[in-house]
Amino acid sequence: MELKFNKLSIHDKVKIMGHRFNGLKDIKAAVELSSSDKDMNWFLRAHANKDYTKLKDIHVAEIWASYPCFDSSDSLYENRTYQNYFFSREPFTEKRLREIFESCRIEMNFRLINDDMPAWAAPALYYEGDGDEMVLAISMNRENEKPVSVFQKIISRLKKIFCQSRQNG
Numbered sequence: 001m002e003l004k005f006n007k008l009s010i011h012d013k014v015k016i017m018g019h020r021f022n023g024l025k026d027i028k029a030a031v032e033l034s035s036s037d038k039d040m041n042w043f044l045r046a047h048a049n050k051d052y053t054k055l056k057d058i059h060v061a062e063i064w065a066s067y068p069c070f071d072s073s074d075s076l077y078e079n080r081t082y083q084n085y086f087f088s089r090e091p092f093t094e095k096r097l098r099e100i101f102e103s104c105r106i107e108m109n110f111r112l113i114n115d116d117m118p119a120w121a122a123p124a125l126y127y128e129g130d131g132d133e134m135v136l137a138i139s140m141n142r143e144n145e146k147p148v149s150v151f152q153k154i155i156s157r158l159k160k161i162f163c164q165s166r167q168n169g
Helices: 024-029 037-043 072-077 094-103 140-144 150-168
Strands: 003-009 013-016 019-022 031-036 059-066 081-088 124-127 133-139
Touching: 019 024, 024 031, 031 037, 031 094, 037 059, 037 094, 059 094, 081 094
Parallel strands: 031 059
Antiparallel strands: 003 133, 013 019, 059 081, 081 124, 124 133
């Protein structure tokens, strides 16, 4: 499976796995499980977010890293983070989040979403923590799946019934 990367504004409405998010703020609000790079590397744990916005049929997890600090002044005022978001139909577990983290190559600015990312980890979204741009990675196979409407299902069933009755009668 190939991945497709779309650059979007953090304010854009984006549809992921059938759910429409009104920008990055909605995605952040839906994060159920979160882990920093330090927790993934050292403590092997993720943190459950008890105040997340529960969504039907979609789960959101985040792996993030703090901006680098070079002196005490940076440490006092720097609160930006590099953010990687992953989406799933199944609830995320620490184990699944660790598998994603270990399967992705880390690029500059803690970007896990890249050409080397396994397609099974998509859809995924990256935000550098500053500015207006975010990057959405979608598996081409998932993106090309078109939901079949109820009307299309009924037509398909009627065609089958009609063809069978013509063959039998």
